[in-house]
Amino acid sequence: MHNNKKKRVLVAMSGGVDSSVALIKILEMGYEAIGVTLKLWENRDKKTNKIIDSDCNSLDAVNGAKMVCDRLGVHHYTLNFIDLFKDKVVENFSNEYFSGRTPNPCIRCNSIVKWDALINQLDVFDADMIATGHYARIIKDDNQYKLCKGLDNIKDQSYMLWQIKKEHLEKTILPLGELNKSEVRELALEYKLINADRSESMDLCFVVDDDYREFLSEFAPEKIKNVSDGNIENEDGETIGKHSGYINYTIGQRRGLGLSMPEPRYVKKILPNENKIIVSKKDNLLSTSCKLSNLNWMHKTSLPLECKVRIRYNSKGADAKLYKKNDLYYCDFSEPQLAVTPGQSIVFYDNDTIIGGGIIEE
Amino acid sequence: MKKIYCDISATTPVNDEVINFMGTVHKNAFGNPSSVHKYGQESHIVIEKARIETANAINCHQEEIIFTASGTEANNIALEGFIEPGDHIISSTYEHPSVMNVLKNLEKKGALLTLIKPENDGKVCPKKIESNITKNTKLVSIMFANNELGSVNDIHKISKLTKKHNISLHVDAVQCVGKIPIDLNDLNIDLMSISAHKFYGPKGVGALFVRKGINLKTIINGGGQELNLRPGTENIAGIAGLGMAIKMATDNLKKNTNYIKSLENLFINGLNKNNINYILHIKDRVPGVFALGFPKIDGQSLLISLDLKGIAVSFGSACSSGTTKASQILLDAGIDNEIAKSTLRFSFGKIHSEDDINYIVEQLSIILKRLEKKTYA
Numbered sequence: 088m089h090n091n092k093k094k095r096v097l098v099a100m101s102g103g104v105d106s107s108v109a110l111i112k113i114l115e116m117g118y119e120a121i122g123v124t125l126k127l128w129e130n131r132d133k134k135t136n137k138i139i140d141s142d143c144n145s146l147d148a149v150n151g152a153k154m155v156c157d158r159l160g161v162h163h164y165t166l167n168f169i170d171l172f173k174d175k176v177v178e179n180f181s182n183e184y185f186s187g188r189t190p191n192p193c194i195r196c197n198s199i200v201k202w203d204a205l206i207n208q209l210d211v212f213d214a215d216m217i218a219t220g221h222y223a224r225i226i227k228d229d230n231q232y233k234l235c236k237g238l239d240n241i242k243d244q245s246y247m248l249w250q251i252k253k254e255h256l257e258k259t260i261l262p263l264g265e266l267n268k269s270e271v272r273e274l275a276l277e278y279k280l281i282n283a284d285r286s287e288s289m290d291l292c293f294v295v296d297d298d299y300r301e302f303l304s305e306f307a308p309e310k311i312k313n314v315s316d317g318n319i320e321n322e323d324g325e326t327i328g329k330h331s332g333y334i335n336y337t338i339g340q341r342r343g344l345g346l347s348m349p350e351p352r353y354v355k356k357i358l359p360n361e362n363k364i365i366v367s368k369k370d371n372l373l374s375t376s377c378k379l380s381n382l383n384w385m386h387k388t389s390l391p392l393e394c395k396v397r398i399r400y401n402s403k404g405a406d407a408k409l410y411k412k413n414d415l416y417y418c419d420f421s422e423p424q425l426a427v428t429p430g431q432s433i434v435f436y437d438n439d440t441i442i443g444g445g446i447i448e449e
Numbered sequence: 450m451k452k453i454y455c456d457i458s459a460t461t462p463v464n465d466e467v468i469n470f471m472g473t474v475h476k477n478a479f480g481n482p483s484s485v486h487k488y489g490q491e492s493h494i495v496i497e498k499a500r501i502e503t504a505n506a507i508n509c510h511q512e513e514i515i516f517t518a519s520g521t522e523a524n525n526i527a528l529e530g531f532i533e534p535g536d537h538i539i540s541s542t543y544e545h546p547s548v549m550n551v552l553k554n555l556e557k558k559g560a561l562l563t564l565i566k567p568e569n570d571g572k573v574c575p576k577k578i579e580s581n582i583t584k585n586t587k588l589v590s591i592m593f594a595n596n597e598l599g600s601v602n603d604i605h606k607i608s609k610l611t612k613k614h615n616i617s618l619h620v621d622a623v624q625c626v627g628k629i630p631i632d633l634n635d636l637n638i639d640l641m642s643i644s645a646h647k648f649y650g651p652k653g654v655g656a657l658f659v660r661k662g663i664n665l666k667t668i669i670n671g672g673g674q675e676l677n678l679r680p681g682t683e684n685i686a687g688i689a690g691l692g693m694a695i696k697m698a699t700d701n702l703k704k705n706t707n708y709i710k711s712l713e714n715l716f717i718n719g720l721n722k723n724n725i726n727y728i729l730h731i732k733d734r735v736p737g738v739f740a741l742g743f744p745k746i747d748g749q750s751l752l753i754s755l756d757l758k759g760i761a762v763s764f765g766s767a768c769s770s771g772t773t774k775a776s777q778i779l780l781d782a783g784i785d786n787e788i789a790k791s792t793l794r795f796s797f798g799k800i801h802s803e804d805d806i807n808y809i810v811e812q813l814s815i816i817l818k819r820l821e822k823k824t825y826a
Contacts, residue, residue: 121757164753170774211750213756263791 093119095214096260097200100163102151105220107280108271112262113218121212122156122163124149125200127172129294129357135302154404166208168200177201177293181307184299185314185355188430189337189443192291197221198250198383206255216258221327223248224264225256226440232256234385239267241407246400249434249444253385274381300335317362319344320369322355330364339372339426353426373423377443379409379416379433386442395421397437398447399425404436452759457796458596458624458738459763464649467690469652476687482683483674492685499657499692503656506699507626507641509633515657515675516688520623520644521547523657526678527619527640528552528590530665533557537585541573541596542566543778547620552590554697561585569783571731573601575607579614586686588617593625597778597794599738600731601629608637617663622725623647623655627698628706628735638664643695649799650694654687705799709737710808712797719810725817730784730792737797740779742788752793754816760809763794 096113100106100122113120126149154185156163176196183190203219222237229448234256237243249260263271293304304311311334319328328346329334335343339353344366353372356365391410396418398405406421418433427447434444466785478495480644496516504511524547532555533540540552542564556562563581568574573591589611592602606621611618619640620645622631627648633641641658645651659665659678671680698705712738720727728742743751748764755762775789784792797806 162757205585208750209821211747211753212756307744347767 088313092118094216095119095121095212097208097214097217098122098161099147099205099217099219100152100156101220102148102155103220104275104280105222106152107220107273108266108274109153109154109159109218109220109262110159110161111274113260114161115384116260116262118216118260118365120159120161120218121207121214122152122161123205124152124165125205126165126167126169127196127200128169128177130295158274158278158280168204171204172196172200172293177306181303181310183284183430184301184303184334185307185310185359186334186430187359188293190409190427190430191432192293194247194432197248198252202251202255202259206258209258216260218260218262220263221248221261222263222266222268222440223261225259225261227257231386234441235264236436236441237261237264242268245441246397246434249385249432250383251380251385252383256385298404303334315362317364319346319364319366321352322365322367327352329365333362334357334362336364338428369425374420374427375423376417376419377427377433378448379418380448382416382443382445384443386437386440390416392435392442395438397434397436398424399431407435409435450736450759451808452761454761455795455797455809456633456761456763456806457598457798457800458647458735458794459541459796460646461649461798463646463651463690464694466697467650467694470693471690474689478685478689482685483672488825495685495689496683499688502692503643506695507631507633507637507643510660510661511607513658513660515659515676515678516683516691517655517657517679518653518681518684520545520621520647520655520783522679523642523644523655524619524621524677525551526665526668527554527642527657527659528555528588529668530678531588531617531619531640531730532560533587533765535561535585536587537561537563537583538563538588539563539581539588540590541592542594542781543597545558545621545623546591548592567595567600567782570733571595571598571773571782572602572733573607575603575610579609579610582616584615586614588619590621591620593620593622593631594629594735594738596624596777597776598731598732598740598782599624599735599794599796600679600782601625601735604636604638604762607650611620612637624735624738625752626760627695628704629738630699630702633658633660636806643691645691648694648698651687651690654684654691656691671743673774701799706736708799709797712801712803713737713739715803715806716795716797716810719806720813723810723814728784728788730779739795739797740792741795742792743817744788744791746791748791748793750820751791751816754820755793755812756777758812760815762796764792770803 097120098110098120110120146396148245153163176192180190180192221244222239222242225234226233226235236245290297314332314334316332318326319330321327336357338352338354341351346352350368352366354364355367355372391408393408395404396407405424408419410417429447429449431447432444433447435442451520474495478492480492482496484493500511500514503514528551530761538560542703565573565577574636578589591602591607593604608618617639620638623642623644626643639660643656645654667677669680673681674683726744730740752762752764775786779789779792
């Protein structure tokens with residue numbers, strides 16, 4: 088497309104420091120850049136119809152992105168993906184909660200919106216690649232593109248990217264993968280970016296004040312009507328307390344159960360059909376295996392496979408064996424794992440390289 | 450890279466003469482127009498001169514002009530100031546938000562509202578207005594030209610029938626002043642809104658025509674300026690700029706219109722010559738304004754592609770941009786949903802050259818070929 092020209096890169100800009108520095112790095116690498124901010128959601132106050140700011144989508148963020156692009160002499164566009172985000176991410180988020188599961192909408196958003204939809208826009212912009220400010224690396228090895236952990240162990244976001252299609256890796260640049268957070272901040276200060284010390288939130292961008300229960304009651308009022316109080320039972324089926332509606336609980340939760348036991352109890356199972364919460368002692372929260380669904384492979388591999396797995400964003404990783412039986416995928420952990428939560432992502436690693444990932448079933 | 454601004458309907462660049470004049474006014478006429486001293490008097494004179502120029506441009510009396518901060522403010526002052534609970538208003542579904550949202554608010558406060566959909570030619574049918582008149586109907590509010598379609602309503606006919614039924618008429622003429630001739634001696638309009646930045650004047654200043662005998666109640670409270678309808682210390686330079694810009698626009702209206710029509714022909718011939726697949730939605734339009742559908746092309750994608758080539762057009766109205774949804778206004782005018790999503794507004798004016806038009810056609814042709822290959826989700 089641009090044989091004699093610089094390659095053109097679409098940089099996804101949230102307005103925060105990471106994506107701003109990603110843009111700087113893209114320009115330093117000699118690419119031509121276009122900044123894009125994805126409009127994903129709009130919360131409106133029911134009474135006044137005023138737009139309520141939520142983190143990713145605040146006017147502040149969009150304006151921040153525009154200011155940075157302007158400073159660096161880069162075009163900026165806001166792309167409206169509200170419908171796509173609602174259909175593919177928020178609907179799923181809601182359905183998962185009402186099924187008694189704990190979803191991870193950011194991971195779906197990355198693969199379906201930030202990658203699929205943005206790569207689909209490349210032709211519109213006559214661009215060649217996309218770039219984001221995620222802390223992960225893409226490495227070309229034996230003509231294969233591999234997704235690897237970011238060099239900054241603490242900031243590494245590779246877990247959040249397991250669902251991206253393998254073929255999208257060659258069209259992606261992750262300029263922050265080799266950097267650590269303090270280097271990113273230094274660069275931001277060097278370029279006098281006003282957002283350099285703005286705190287970044289880990290909250291869901293479409294949920295105001297991190298109150299997902301309130302969000303669900305507005306998003307799915309018909310469904311929330313059917314959620315009522317119910318019993319909390321122990322593993323022997325004895326009723327030991329009352330719950331306030333099963334969507335208010337997550338696996339592994341200890342606080343807010345309203346139980347007075349000498350030894351703390353944890354949520355072990357959520358049973359929406361029976362409107363029950365099962366609790367157990369901490370030891371019984373441990374699992375040695377789980378079933379997997381929605382697998383995405385990023386690397387050629389054959390099963391069974393011994394590898395490291397992460398079952399949550401901030402986990403160090405555990406030794407495990409993946410295998411297939413009767414067309415279903417399973418994971419056996421070498422050491423029992425605490426609170427293996429249906430709906431959450433499990434990501435498989437070979438050292439720093441992501442082999443693939445899936446959704447935890449039961 | 451060439452840069453061509455083709456969004457004259459959204460706003461215009463300011464005439465050089467107007468910029469210079471406004472600078473002089475800022476410098477020399479800074480006194481408060483309400484002050485008794487010489488400084489105040491000088492500023493006062495600047496405003497009154499602009500009022501005379503504005504009145505001359507649309508053929509009304511100077512006492513009938515109220516300067517405001519925008520077309521939006523003019524619409525608010527007119528509608529809020531005129532309507533009481535229980536009054537019936539007839540308007541259209543495709544009014545600008547600065548009319549529509551005021552009407553919706555008035556409805557909440559007890560006014561009765563009838564909204565008429567435009568016909569497929571983009572115009573509101575006068576007969577439909579007439580058939581909706583009741584004994585409580587106090588006001589008809591219809592825009593002169595629609596901002597997204599460029600269609601021009603038959604205000605002459607509408608003003609005749611409102612007069613016949615003894616009903617007042619408000620016209621949002623923001624898209625028309627300086628682009629088509631408006632003679633308020635000939636038209637029975639009672640309230641009319643104007644905005645300077647649509648005719649090569651500055652932003653942040655507008656005007657409301659209030660026909661003698663029409664009594665508006667005050668909706669903004671302050672020091673009594675502008676017949677107490679728009680109190681607040683006057684934007685002297687802005688008002689001066691409006692006065693000069695409206696005079697320039699109306700003095701040169703015929704010459705500019707002929708020129709713009711020649712550009713229109715060049716544009717359409719260019720589209721045809723390049724076998725570009727397009728649908729021109731409206732035939733009877735404000736000169737230079739095209740709502741063009743490009744079948745099977747995503748409008749937002751085309752807009753961005755053109756912008757990257759330096760050509761600025763719009764998708765929907767500027768006020769609602771940033772959405773991929775089809776414009777309700779286009780849908781109401783009977784345009785199919787898919788075609789509406791593929792529709793862009795090109796608006797040309799006196800600032801454009803034949804070279805500009807040729808470049809636009811050339812780039813459109815290249816971009817459409819690229820985008821046609823792909824169907825977008």
